[in-house]
Amino acid sequence: MVENEVIEELRNIVGAEDVLTSEMQTRLYGYDASLFRAKPDCVVLPDSTEEVSRVVALAHRRRIPLIARGAGTNLSGGSVPSAGGIVLQFSRMNRILDIDTENQRVVVEPGVVTLDLKNVLAKYGCVYQPDPASEKVATMGGNFGENSGGPHCLKYGVTSNHVLGAEAVLSNGQIIQVGGKALDMPGYDLTGLLVGSEGTLGIVTKMILRIMPKGEAVKTMMAIFNTLEDGGNTVSAIIADGIVPATLEMLDNLTIKAVEEAFHVGFPLDAAAVLLIEIDGLRDGMERLTERIIEICRRNNVREVKAAKDEAERAKLWAGRKGAFGAIGKLRPNYLVCDGTVPRTELPAVLAGVMEIGKKYNLPIANVFHAGDGNLHPLILFDERDRDELARVHRAGMEILKLCADHGGAISGEHGVGTEKKEALSFVLGPLDIAAMKTVKQAFDPEGILNPEKIFMN
Amino acid sequence: METNRVLSEQTSENIYHCIKCGLCLAHCPAYKEILLEEASPRGKVQISKFIAEGDLSLSEEVKETLFSTCLLCGSCVVNCPSGVHGAHLISGLRWRAVQKYGVDWRKKVLFQILSSGWMMSGSAWFARWARKGFGDFKFQAGALPLEKIPRMNDKPFSTTVSEVVESPGEAKARVLYFHGCATNYLYGGIGKAVVDVLPKMGVEVRIPKDQICCGLPIFLSGDRASSLNCIRKTLEIFNGKEADAIIVDCATCGAALKNEYPYLLQELRDLGEKVSEKEIAAAKDMAAKVKDVTVFIDEHKEWLPPLRKRESNLRVAYHDPCHLVKGQKVSAQPRNLLSSIPGVEYVEMASADACCGGGGAFQVEHAETSRKITKRKIDSINAVKVDAVATCCPGCNLTISAHLNGERPMEVLHPVQLLQRSLA
Numbered sequence: 001m002v003e004n005e006v007i008e009e010l011r012n013i014v015g016a017e018d019v020l021t022s023e024m025q026t027r028l029y030g031y032d033a034s035l036f037r038a039k040p041d042c043v044v045l046p047d048s049t050e051e052v053s054r055v056v057a058l059a060h061r062r063r064i065p066l067i068a069r070g071a072g073t074n075l076s077g078g079s080v081p082s083a084g085g086i087v088l089q090f091s092r093m094n095r096i097l098d099i100d101t102e103n104q105r106v107v108v109e110p111g112v113v114t115l116d117l118k119n120v121l122a123k124y125g126c127v128y129q130p131d132p133a134s135e136k137v138a139t140m141g142g143n144f145g146e147n148s149g150g151p152h153c154l155k156y157g158v159t160s161n162h163v164l165g166a167e168a169v170l171s172n173g174q175i176i177q178v179g180g181k182a183l184d185m186p187g188y189d190l191t192g193l194l195v196g197s198e199g200t201l202g203i204v205t206k207m208i209l210r211i212m213p214k215g216e217a218v219k220t221m222m223a224i225f226n227t228l229e230d231g232g233n234t235v236s237a238i239i240a241d242g243i244v245p246a247t248l249e250m251l252d253n254l255t256i257k258a259v260e261e262a263f264h265v266g267f268p269l270d271a272a273a274v275l276l277i278e279i280d281g282l283r284d285g286m287e288r289l290t291e292r293i294i295e296i297c298r299r300n301n302v303r304e305v306k307a308a309k310d311e312a313e314r315a316k317l318w319a320g321r322k323g324a325f326g327a328i329g330k331l332r333p334n335y336l337v338c339d340g341t342v343p344r345t346e347l348p349a350v351l352a353g354v355m356e357i358g359k360k361y362n363l364p365i366a367n368v369f370h371a372g373d374g375n376l377h378p379l380i381l382f383d384e385r386d387r388d389e390l391a392r393v394h395r396a397g398m399e400i401l402k403l404c405a406d407h408g409g410a411i412s413g414e415h416g417v418g419t420e421k422k423e424a425l426s427f428v429l430g431p432l433d434i435a436a437m438k439t440v441k442q443a444f445d446p447e448g449i450l451n452p453e454k455i456f457m458n
Numbered sequence: 459m460e461t462n463r464v465l466s467e468q469t470s471e472n473i474y475h476c477i478k479c480g481l482c483l484a485h486c487p488a489y490k491e492i493l494l495e496e497a498s499p500r501g502k503v504q505i506s507k508f509i510a511e512g513d514l515s516l517s518e519e520v521k522e523t524l525f526s527t528c529l530l531c532g533s534c535v536v537n538c539p540s541g542v543h544g545a546h547l548i549s550g551l552r553w554r555a556v557q558k559y560g561v562d563w564r565k566k567v568l569f570q571i572l573s574s575g576w577m578m579s580g581s582a583w584f585a586r587w588a589r590k591g592f593g594d595f596k597f598q599a600g601a602l603p604l605e606k607i608p609r610m611n612d613k614p615f616s617t618t619v620s621e622v623v624e625s626p627g628e629a630k631a632r633v634l635y636f637h638g639c640a641t642n643y644l645y646g647g648i649g650k651a652v653v654d655v656l657p658k659m660g661v662e663v664r665i666p667k668d669q670i671c672c673g674l675p676i677f678l679s680g681d682r683a684s685s686l687n688c689i690r691k692t693l694e695i696f697n698g699k700e701a702d703a704i705i706v707d708c709a710t711c712g713a714a715l716k717n718e719y720p721y722l723l724q725e726l727r728d729l730g731e732k733v734s735e736k737e738i739a740a741a742k743d744m745a746a747k748v749k750d751v752t753v754f755i756d757e758h759k760e761w762l763p764p765l766r767k768r769e770s771n772l773r774v775a776y777h778d779p780c781h782l783v784k785g786q787k788v789s790a791q792p793r794n795l796l797s798s799i800p801g802v803e804y805v806e807m808a809s810a811d812a813c814c815g816g817g818g819a820f821q822v823e824h825a826e827t828s829r830k831i832t833k834r835k836i837d838s839i840n841a842v843k844v845d846a847v848a849t850c851c852p853g854c855n856l857t858i859s860a861h862l863n864g865e866r867p868m869e870v871l872h873p874v875q876l877l878q879r880s881l882a
Contacts, residue, residue, distance in 0.1 A: 020494075022519055023514060023517075024496065024505065024508075024514060024517065024519055024520055024523065025494075025495075025496060027504070027508060027513075027514065028495040028496055028501045028504060028505070029495060031478055031504065032478065033477065033478045033479050033480060045494075071480055071483060072478070072480060072495070073479065073480045091493040091494075092493055094493075113484070115484070134479065134480065134481075136481060136483075136484035137480045137481060137483045137484045138480075262539050262541075263539075323481075323539040325477070325479060325539070326477065326479050326481055326538065326539020326540050327539045327540070329475060329476075329477040329479070329539060329540030329541075330475070330539070330540050330541050333474040333475050333477075334474075334477060335477065383474070384474070385474065
């Protein structure tokens with residue numbers, strides 16, 4: 001429990017209005033988009049690095065658990081305050097501090113919404129590449145903590161490939177600068193360590209990001225298949241041909257039906273798989289490349305393949321993909337998103353295995369995934385009010401992660417380990433690997449106040 | 459089950475379809491300004507869940523949140539990929555909150571007047587009262603500067619027209635006209651335009667007497683009991699009458715008659731209130747005939763006489779009222795009408811479908827948030843440098859007119875008023 005005295009001190013630091021303590025308010029910061037729930041003791045809304053630093057120092061002195069939160073779109077329970085304590089809510093630290101188009105860098109605060117940043121950059125003809133499906137609401141701080149991905153990461157890499165530096169508050173409240181605008185900063189790559197550490201090593205208060213000029217042209221194709229296998233083979237064939245598309249996204253039949261109902265994209269309801277292929281870059285040669293891809297699709301028994309005629313058609317295809325999770329929410333009240341990666345060539349076998357697991361536990365499973373990355377997102381559908389079903393869902397989810405690990409993959413592609421996948425960490429890491437990580441945690445946060453009870457089993 | 463006592467089963471099912479993805483945060487005008495989870499639709503759906511499951515009590519704080527952080531614009535409803543109807547949850551809980559804590563006295567008096575039709579005889583008295591009652595000694599009704607609230611019509615619109623406005627020649631269609639309070643008391647010009655344009659198209663317009671408030675502002679404020687009077691009276695006046703359509707010139711009234719009546723009556727019946735199946739069936743029958751006036755005109759545009767070219771060009775932008783674009787999924791028809799007027803240069807403004815921040819009583823009671831939302835709208839309008847803004851909702855008209863900052867002279871009009879000018 002956070003004592004009244006501490007609440008008073010917090011009020012002194014950030015102002016009385018920016019400390020939320022009521023039953024209603026604390027409950028509202030106890031969830032994210034996963035199935036986990038908890039309740040913090042209070043919520044603090046900082047407005048500057050200095051305020052963050054003073055709050056963290058206070059928590060450190062008092063050994064109070066502390067968790068940084070953006071928009072609460074996390075899918076692994078990483079932003080659920082399992083141990084109570086203080087939620088540091090960053091939505092009001094949402095300033096874009098510097099746009100340096102000549103050096104292709106921006107500096108932002110953690111509360112900036114990913115898509116808001118992109119919209120501002122678009123005015124300068126620039127783009128920040130990572131594009132998690134939640135980008136309309138998810139914040140840069142959350143992207144940083146989870147090392148978020150997204151469809152375009154096939155060509156451009158995940159968040160860590162675009163973060164060059166950061167300002168972070170350590171667990172004792174000290175403020176450090178890691179990395180910078182220049183490349184190849186000397187010393188340990190602490191930036192690399194902090195990105196994807198799920199708020200367990202430090203709290204980021206500013207980040208320096210790489211931006212790029214917007215591609216000259218973009219082409220989005222939709223390929224429809226009668227079997228998942230044909231779709232999977234097409235993915236491998238495109239890459240084997242030396243083409244690096246910006247995205248290779250696949251949706252299976254159940255997802256197609258849900259998306260079609262919600263967005264009327266024009267997917268045929270009886271298709272087994274839809275592949276969204278996007279290429280970007282120079283206008284010259286793009287037509288030829290499109291033809292090459294269409295030819296590869298045909299060789300792999302595509303039923304129909306066509307390119308979006310204009311920006312509106314392209315936007316529609318992407319609205320279907322980005323809204324797929326939500327649309328699936330219409331089929332059953334709840335879903336669990338599994339997030340595993342496998343080597344691309346293992347995709348068909350693993351997908352078949354996923355469907356087997358669905359049958360075994362008598363649970364419908366929809367698949368929508370970053371096929372090019374071998375990053376699967378099986379969505380297990382259920383109704384949380386049915387306790388028995390809920391228990392089966394957790395077992396099935398764990399089994400799917402095990403399946404990915406057994407095929408040489410990993411248990412997380414981009415959603416983090418959080419609360420949900422702590423147990424699965426040992427599927428891919430040995431005891432010594434985990435011990436090395438815990439040593440790092442110990443060095444950064446000896447008191448264990450930063451986002452406790454996450455990533456590792458006790 | 460506890461759930462059934464707070465919300466009907468049909469409505470509370472929404473709670474369980476929210477997967478907390480948070481996409482609604484990107485579309486909620488109130489959240490964008492307040493940036494607290496309680497202001498987000500997701501937050502309020504979760505509050506509904508906590509309350510329905512008995513984990514949170516319907517405290518004064520919850521009540522305040524339900525009223526101060528939501529304009530019931532419906533943005534979350536149309537943008538929820540899981541189909542969660544946040545607005546129904548919130549208005550249902552507002553009702554429970556009002557049952558527990560009562561209605562603010564000023565609202566109570568206003569609702570009594572609106573739902574009983576007193577205003578018919580006492581509009582001048584009402585104007586004085588409204589200015590005083592909402593004035594708060596600051597000469598400001600919340601976000602609305604009083605001097606910018608238009609003068610009341612000299613006489614209520616309904617007393618200035620006959621019950622039947624015939625078309626010259628044989629009528630191609632007959633419609634009933636629900637004119638709503640705003641036209642009746644504030645924007646008589648809109649009503650005059652409707653009864654001018656439609657007959658010139660060969661449409662006979664009947665204006666049933668004794669119309670009262672549609673009830674929507676009342677039940678969205680949680681006072682469902684008073685709003686039932688409005689619904690029943692409106693059904694009595696309009697349902698079962700021979701007509702090709704029931705036309706409405708106000709987005710809000712249209713949303714009420716078309717969507718909310720059947721839903722609300724069903725919801726009340728499910729919760730054990732005294733509403734009959736017959737009334738629900740009547741509401742559905744009536745709803746099937748309700749059309750926004752711009753939709754009706756667009757459907758029969760070949761009936762329009764030739765439009766005279768305007769003497770000077772007029773750049774016009776259109777603002778989508780929430781209750782039309784989100785509530786009734788109407789966006790193309792008003793634009794079509796505007797574009798069809800010779801001499802009107804139609805310009806699409808950025809975020810034309812974003813809420814204007816008015817929200818009826820919201821701008822009076824929650825001025826700070828309202829002003830911020832309105833500012834975005836005014837910025838969008840100023841950016842396109844138009845001579846006039848058209849919109850199909852007198853509420854939006856009031857809000858936008860009151861905040862236009864005079865960067866250039868600009869009229870705010872109903873599309874039918876512009877049409878009328880080219881028919882004169």
